[in-house]
Amino acid sequence: MLALQVYHVLTMVVFVFAASSNTHNFTLQIRGPTSVTNIENLRITATITNIGDEDLKLLNDPTSPLSTLPGDIFTVVNSAGTAAQFKGIVAKYVPDVAAKIGAFTVLKPHESASVHHDLSDAYDLTATGAGTYTITPRDVFYALNEQDQVSTWRAYGPSTSIQINVDGRLVKSRTPPSASSKSLKKRIIHNHCTDIQEWDLGLAGDQANKYTASAMVYLDSLSTPTERWNAWFGSWTFDRQATVRYQMAFLANNNFESYLYDCTCQDKGVYAYVYPQEPGTIYICPAFWGAHKTGTDSRAGTIIHEATHFAAYGDEASDWALGQGACLDLAKNDPDKAIHNADSYEYFMEDDPRRA
Numbered sequence: 001m002l003a004l005q006v007y008h009v010l011t012m013v014v015f016v017f018a019a020s021s022n023t024h025n026f027t028l029q030i031r032g033p034t035s036v037t038n039i040e041n042l043r044i045t046a047t048i049t050n051i052g053d054e055d056l057k058l059l060n061d062p063t064s065p066l067s068t069l070p071g072d073i074f075t076v077v078n079s080a081g082t083a084a085q086f087k088g089i090v091a092k093y094v095p096d097v098a099a100k101i102g103a104f105t106v107l108k109p110h111e112s113a114s115v116h117h118d119l120s121d122a123y124d125l126t127a128t129g130a131g132t133y134t135i136t137p138r139d140v141f142y143a144l145n146e147q148d149q150v151s152t153w154r155a156y157g158p159s160t161s162i163q164i165n166v167d168g169r170l171v172k173s174r175t176p177p178s179a180s181s182k183s184l185k186k187r188i189i190h191n192h193c194t195d196i197q198e199w200d201l202g203l204a205g206d207q208a209n210k211y212t213a214s215a216m217v218y219l220d221s222l223s224t225p226t227e228r229w230n231a232w233f234g235s236w237t238f239d240r241q242a243t244v245r246y247q248m249a250f251l252a253n254n255n256f257e258s259y260l261y262d263c264t265c266q267d268k269g270v271y272a273y274v275y276p277q278e279p280g281t282i283y284i285c286p287a288f289w290g291a292h293k294t295g296t297d298s299r300a301g302t303i304i305h306e307a308t309h310f311a312a313y314g315d316e317a318s319d320w321a322l323g324q325g326a327c328l329d330l331a332k333n334d335p336d337k338a339i340h341n342a343d344s345y346e347y348f349m350e351d352d353p354r355r356a
Contacts, residue, residue: 026058028046029049035165037168038169039125039168039169043116048105049110050107051110055108056106059098062089062091064142066113067267068115068267069267072088072090073122073138074119076123076135077135078129078131078134079132080128082128086124087171088121088123090306091273092272092273093270094322098142099142103268119135130166133165134161178191193284201284204256205257206257210300212248212304212349215251215252219248226356229348231347232338240339243339244345246315259280259303263284265283265286268286270287271297282306301349305342308342318337318341321344326343
């Protein structure tokens with residue numbers, strides 16, 4: 001029997017302006033049911049419309065309403081003000097790289113794009129219970145300005161959300177992927193990867209092992225601040241070093257060649273993603289294959305980045321900053337976040353350019 005759903009349309013209109021011009025602006029409309037029985041029916045549609053007089057280029061960031069991946073795109077809060085547990089994906093994503101390979105949505109003046117979101121893939125309401133939830137979309141977008149440079153545009157104006165009553169089942173079960181093949185010659189376990197991809201993943205896993213082992217040796221010899229430490233983790237203290245070493249130790253105890261790699265992701269702007277509660281499984285996306293074997297934003301570094309997100313591997317890292325420039329700024333301005341930032345660990349281990 002199908003669950004009864006009563007629908008309404010509620011419009012959220014926000015105007016977003018480029019830092020250098022007010023000619024680029026758009027509206028964001030979200031709509032969904034007023035009530036649902038069972039979380040599988042908790043679906044929302046986000047529609048973005050260009051109301052400016054020039055083309056608009058918005059990146060399909062995995063935490064943006066334009067993404068089709070189950071990222072942390074919405075805040076989902078019950079009537080007591082408690083946020084629902086996020087159980088979706090976290091991704092390795094570099095805005096500048098995504099822009100270069102054309103992983104963005106182009107909206108001509110007065111043109112719209114709609115994306116459907118199944119919130120049951122990303123949120124678990126078990127702890128917060130049945131009842132009315134206020135749902136608000138993320139209001140920060142990566143966009144290309146007139147010079148085709150990546151800018152961050154934030155929505156402004158009155159905050160508008162939709163409220164949906166949810167009862168019945170409060171969590172959707174998920175079946176992790178299983179291996180479709182395991183090579184007799186190599187230890188890589190994979191799902192829907194070609195022979196060439198399997199080989200490349202073996203090389204990347206081996207290099208990731210070398211990166212983590214080398215980083216542990218470096219950290220164990222560290223007694224005073226160094227250029228490399230300061231670049232990625234900011235001002236040095238014993239407590240910060242202990243935190244980083246704790247995380248590194250978990251990573252170094254991994255054998256990245258024995259992970260399960262799933263090659264079914266088709267989002268070309270994303271390198272890879274994981275479900276933090278499923279350690280040892282990494283979903284490989286198209287940007288990964290365009291990366292170098294070593295160096296900045298490498299294949300090996302991507303594997304390390306994703307492993308830092310696993311809840312079982314020490315202190316689960318977040319994505320406070322993406323890309324080298326943002327991570328350098330984070331280390332300088334907020335080292336306590338830098339030591340919990342996934343890209344910061346990756347860049348520390350890739351050490352490109354090399355620092356003493």
